[in-house]
Each structure stands twice: as C-alpha cells, then as structure tokens.
Amino acid sequence: MAELTELGISEARDLLAKGALSSRELTESHISAMAESSALNAMVTETPEIALAMADASDERRAKGGSGALEGIPLAIKDLFCTKGVLTTAGSHILDGFRPPYESTVTANLWQAGAVMLGKTNMDEFAMGSSNETSYYGAVQNPWRRHGDNRALVPGGSSGGSATAVSGRFAMGATATDTGGSIRQPASFTGTVGCKPTYGRCSRWGVVAFASSLDQAGPITRSVRDNAIMLGAMAGYDPKDATSANVALPDFEAALTGDARGLKIGVPKEYVLDGMPGEIEALWQRGIGWLRAAGAEIIDISLPHTKYALPTYYIVAPAEASSNLARYDGVRFGLRMPGDDLTEMYENTRAAGFGPEVRRRVLIGTYVLSAGYYDAYYLKAQKVRRLIAQDFRDVFASVDAILTPSTPSAAFAFGDKADDPIAMYLNDVFTVPANLAGLPGISLPAGLSDDGLPLGLQVLAPAFDEETMFRVAGLLEEAAAFNEAPTQWWRSR
C-alpha cells in the first residue's frame, strides 16, 4: 500500500470518485506511514482512531452519493488549530493538556468538505520560529538531506511539522499558518507547495493567535493543483472573525489554465540581496526565463520600502504577540505552576510554560508598546507598514504578479542559526512583506541546490487575486517539472 502515499490529492480524488480506492485504504496507508515516520518528530499527536472513523464515515457518505471537495482525503493539522476534544498545544508547554471544547472554522470547513484528520503537527512554539527548533515537543527533522551528508537539517518553521508530513509522504496535505513566512519558508525547505492566502481569506477563529494582524492559515501540499483544491475547502467568510473578508470564494482550481498570455510579471530589484547564494539568484533567473518562454511579459519593478519590512515585522508581530499571549496565565487552562500569590503564580507559570524564543518576543513586544517607546517603535512601524503596502499597490497597477525566491538559502543544519536570532530572522526576508501588506503568496519547489536540497520560488499577487497567483504558480510548476522526493531514510518498519 506504500504507493498510495505517493498519490496527490487530485489523483486520489479521481480514484475515490471512480470507486477504485476507498478512503479507508488511503487513510490506513497514511496512518502506517505516519507511524513509521516518528523519527522525524513531525507529529505532536497522532489520531489514527479518529482518522479511521472519519474515513469510514466518508466512504459511507460516498456510497450514499454525497461527496465534498476533499472527500476521504487524509490531512495533517498544524497544532495551532483548535480541534474539538483533541490535544492542542501550539508547540508550547503552557498549553499542557489543553483539549479545546471547540473546532476552528478552518478545520471545521475541511471536515465539512469530507477530509480526514491524521493528527496534529509539530511546530515552533506559538508559531515563533523559522527552524522548528523552538517547539516544546522537540525539533522536527527535514526529510531531505544534503548529498553525501548525513547531518539532520531543519524543515523550516513554524509549520515545519506540516511541511515534513507532506514532504515525507505521510499526509496528502496539511494545514499551516503563516505570520511572516511560516508556510512558505518550510514549504521551500521541504520541496512542497505552500500558500499563504490574502489576509481575511481564511478565518482565524479557533486558531491560536500569534500576531493577529499578520496570521493567516493556508495549505501545504505536493502540487499547485492540490493546493488550490485544499485552499478552496479551507477558505470562506466567517462572521465569527471580524477580520474575515466577506468576498466571493472563486474556484481556485479553475484558475490553473496553463495560459501565460497577457500576464505581466514583476521582478523586484530590492529582492537581490548582498551575499545571497548564487544558486538562489540562478533559480530566480530560471523562473523568469520559464515565464517569459511561456509568453508572459517580465517587468522590472521597485518596492522601495522592502528593506524596512523585516524590522517592521519584528516590532509589529512581537507587540501583538505580547498581548495575545497574556491569556496564558495559568488561571483557566493549560499549565499552572503554584506561587504564594497571584503575581508569583503568573511568574512561575509563564517562566516554566514559555520557551526562550517566546519569552524574547513577549519582552520585545512589551517594550515596543511601553509608554515612551510606543511612538518610536510601534507607531513608526505601523507607518512603515502602510508604506510597504502602498509599494505593492503601486506596482500592481502595472503587473499581475511578482516573482521572487522564497528564501535566501536552502534548509540549514540544526544549531546553525539557533544562537543568532538575527540570522534566523533573515530567513523571512522575502516572505515577510506579503504578511505586512496582507497579500497572497505561494512557494513552490523549482529546483535543487548544488548539494541536492529543494529550493522554492515565490509568487505574490494582489489582495484576493489568488487565482492569478495559482495560475502563475501552475505555469512555473509545469516548466520546473520538479519530480524529486526525499529518500525515505527515516522509515522504520
């Protein structure tokens, strides 16, 4: 049954529709693969019983003639999404034992579409990290390794578990969230397709908040088509989220026309970084060439405030996080460490419950919101954020989409950047602007580095124009013909 785990969502969908395959078979194969992949530490919680029950229910529905867009498809869920009755940790010690009595809107949408839950994926604590090293449940290993080098590599973060589950062939797709690149960067590091849709496209209700004005859920899959299918099932207006957009939900899969005619693709000069590896630059040039060859027009553009995006992000995101994480106080749920009085209980609980990166960001966020610093940091950052968004609005007057590398490097080894927060934060240099501007972006694998690691290209599009984003990504995917997969060295049998 191992080959079933090689199927993409769209292929499985067709086989299921023809009756050539049952959801139970498909789900069982993924449960086995997941169980054999524990060495990667991609899952915090595996839910095989739930998965089988959902698969059987799906097969029954199908037998009765009903089927949703993801009918019978087994998926992994980032442990930031609240799942009713199922442990939800956000990768943090402080949520010990937390079983939400509610289901996030996004996952509820997926189950409504017929999908099957395999379990909850590991992640950087509260989605703060770019390497998955900050999880209380231990780091996730990237399924990929460099040629001739057995050192374990990071899968990227914060959605490293989700990307690994999809790359490692034990989930057909996975939910993820992206606050500054947490979908696209791990997708790039693991050779998968990861999309962060427009802010407001997917409901944030029931997703543990990191930075509310930046957080956005999206799918990680192994193909652009699968990504479009899965996003369609996740997205939609939700009156329970005031920032959810009440806009029509297009058929994203139908946007994959394969037609490049009339497309104008912007290439921003500010994304050429000093010291960027030559292979990244080369990959970008290949992408440009593919699109031009397909018939698109390539236009040099400028996004002048790009260089301020990262510092702006590292003020706005921690500021919001410092407030969002105040509710983890030991009073109502999760970890509580006793103290002699209320303040001491808070201090003990939060010191024990939060890891160093979360503590760092809570401190930064508290600082930038403090009296006397607010104007210089938070308010200034908000102004710059508006300028960055304006940069994009200006260029989207003349281009349909923007092409950039997803990350400034391929996956790196554990410990390489763990001691240097700034080097770590630089991972997000190409992904952060889309979060600040609320724009949709997708990373897809477009080639291998010299030492055999996947590299991603990123497509950015105007707000609520995921259709153009998918259309361009589809063209690149076809031209890149990326068929590499990690050897399954980790599988235990």
Next chain:
Amino acid sequence: MVEKSLMNNYVEGDTGPWEVVIGLEVHAQVTSQSKLFSGAATAFGAEPNSQVSLVDAGMPGMLPVINEVAVEQAVRSGLGLNAKINTYSVFDRKNYFYADLPQGYQISQYLQPIVGEGVITVDLEDGRSRDIGIERLHLEQDAGKSIHDRHPTKTYVDLNRSGVALMEIVSKPDMRTAEEAGAYVRKVRTILRYLGTCDGNMEEGSMRADVNVSVRRPGEALGTRAEIKNVNSVRFMQQAIAYETGRQIDILEAGGSIDQETRLFDAQSGTTRPMRSKEEAHDYRYFPDPDLLPLEFSDAFIERIRRTLPELPDAKKQRYMDAMGLSVHDAQVLVSEREIAAFFEQVAQGRDPKIAANWVQGEFFAQLSKAERDIADSPVSADQLGGLIDLIADSTISGKIAKDVLVSMFESGQDAAAIVAEKGLKQVSDSGVIEAEIDKVIAVNPDKVAEFQGGKDKVLGWFVGQIMQATKGKANPQMVNQLLRGKLKA
C-alpha cells in the same frame, strides 16, 4: 479644619480658601441582551460563570465580534448628551494582568472614542442650573469579578460580567461641589434612562462612578488629582468627595504634596485609601486591537437613531413650563423619571395640566409611597387618576372627598366612579337639601349667628364645617358657602 463658604463654593482652610475641582467617569452598563463582543447573556444575578462564552473566558483562538446593538446604544447616548458622534472610532487593548481579566487585556477605546465632546445642564437645589461639559463617551468591556472572602487562601472568579458592554462617560473637570457632582450623576442617569441605553441601577452595579478630585487656590492652575474608585451611590460619592477634599487640603496646608494615585472608597468608614495596584508598574500599553476593524458608520446611521430619540428631560421640562404653565419645581419633579413624565402626561391628557400635576405630585405620590410601590407597578393607573380628577371637575365630588376616594382606589384598584357610586359619595348640589340643613344649624345656634353678624367672619368656617358634617362631607362646598352667606346676612 475645613469649612464651606456658601458664597463662592470655596472651602475655607486654615491658610485661606480652596477651590475643589471634580471630574467624573461614569461607567454605565449598556442595556443590551448580549455582551459587547460575544453573544453571551447579561442578566443580573445569574449563577456564577453561567453567562460566559468562550470569548469571555479568553480561550485560545477566540475572537471578539462587535455587538451592533451596543454601538447603536452608544450613539444614542451620545446624542442624548448633546455630543459629537465620531463616525470613525477605534478599539484598543488596555493590557494588564488580573485573575478576573481572562484575555489579559480589556478592549476599550483610547485615542479615538465613538463619542466626543458634549454638554448637559444640571439642576441644583437652589433652582440654579449649570452646564457641565462631557469630554467623551467610549465603549469598553467590563472585567469579571474576584471574590476574596469565600476561602481563606483562594480567590473565586465569576466571569458573568466579563465582556459586558460599558459606556464610560468622562466629564470635564467642571464641578466644584459634591452637590454638583451628585446632580450631574443624577442627570446622566436620567438621560440614559430616558434613552433606554442604561437602566442606571447603581445597586446592581449597572452604573458606577470613578471620581477625580483635586483642590487648588482660587484662580490657580489645576492641582494634582486623586481618582477614587468603588463609589456605587450618589451618597457615597458625596461622602468620598468631602473626605478627599479634607484630606488633600490637610496635606497641602501641612506643606505636603498630593500623589496622583487611585484610591478606594471604603463605605464603612466613609474614607478613601490608596488602592493596591493591579500591576506593579501602571503601563497599560494601549494599542489598536488587531482582532477588530475600526468602527465606521455613516451619517445616515446617526440620523436614523436621532429620529428615534424620545423627548429628553430638558425639552420636556421646558414644554411643561411653557405650554402647560407648570412651575420650575413641578416640571423638574415630573421629568425626573421618564415613567413619571409619561404617567403625568397621560393624566393631563384633556385635563387642566396644573391640576393634574398637583394630583400626581401630591396625593398620588403620597399614596404610592405609602403603598411602597413604584410608578411602574402603581395600583392606580393614570387613566384611573384622570377619572378621579374628572369627578372633581364636574362637581360630582369635592376635592376633599376625592382624597378619600383615592385611598380606596389604592386599596381596591377600583375606578373612582364605582367607589363614589358604591359608597354614595356623590356631592349634594340640591339647594333645597342644603338650605334645609343650613336652616337647622342656624335655628339651634343663634349665638354663632350673632357673632357672624357682629363682624366675626371666621365663624363662617364653623358653619361650613357643621353643614359638611351633617351631609357627611357630600355637600357642594361652594354652594354651602354661597347659601350660608345669604342666610346669615338676612
């Protein structure tokens, strides 16, 4: 020692006069079925933690969604306070840690409130009125309640109030005496009750006030203020102001200085004391709540609400004086509650408004208070009281009898006419009957007749009394008077 000067409201200290400056922050619970950002109910007195949604409990991933009713109520209140309505306002987070604040922040409005400056007129005891400025009105969430006295070491938390919509109405520092502060709170309460935006019930905590007090030498710049919390009645507020004024003047006259601090009023002792701070350093780190979009609405929305506003107490009072000819005092009393005004207007419908006002305020209120009832559940309806007044107007009964009839009405709930008929109280206006009674009295009291004829007019009253007694009060008093004079002079 401090002593109050009546002339200019200054307080006389040992070293000269001081002016007291008072500003108030009134927290008024919005009348609404559900909370500000969640669908949970808001009824008072429910079982602890029975009206708590996942949002109110600060559960992970839960998001606030604005309750449109609360927005309408805030706009309505702003209009009633003659204030500027801001079509663009922003919700901010006020961050602090406390066990009854589940999110770790209170959603409030900081720099851009929904309602800006306004003004209301307050009426004082001596008949003067004063304009008091409104600085702003903003919407915010209430916190839960910590209960410390149920367990020796533990604190219980009740989140029923967590997330309840409050309007914080901030006055300008325009008040100079405890009386003015009291009159201001009462006026705000009256206006909100007229509007139906807050029930103004201070006992149930749906209206509370924080009091800012400072003192200064007349003509000098504002002094440092202390904010007094936990003041849940007008009487306590006035006590707190009196205590705080004395405390500050004593400190300043002893050469000390006032700390800008939050103090707690202790109703038992009538004093204030520094409040233990909720967090060591008071930095609320306000910033716009990223879970909520700015609150925007159109001028048409405001106009739609404006068209539904009731006649407010000031306009009503003016109309009672101008169109109905009532005195300032009568008008003021009758408009003090919307229900009283409505009752009065119903009674006055098609009747002499002054007589209606006298009856409502006089005998009716007296009987109501004796029966320990509110106007809302009065045993005698406005129409019934009107019916009683009609019987006086058409001379069916005298005013004196009417008072007895009203007592019976309160006891039985019957209409005045039924009681009059049943008890045979109909006024006697048959001159033959009255004359016969007069003749009888004159016949047996020649000495009194002589007194009257000798110029002692007062004896007339004695004769009237005799006739009324003989007719069990039913004789038409005007006819008795008229006929008596004729007979006695003869």
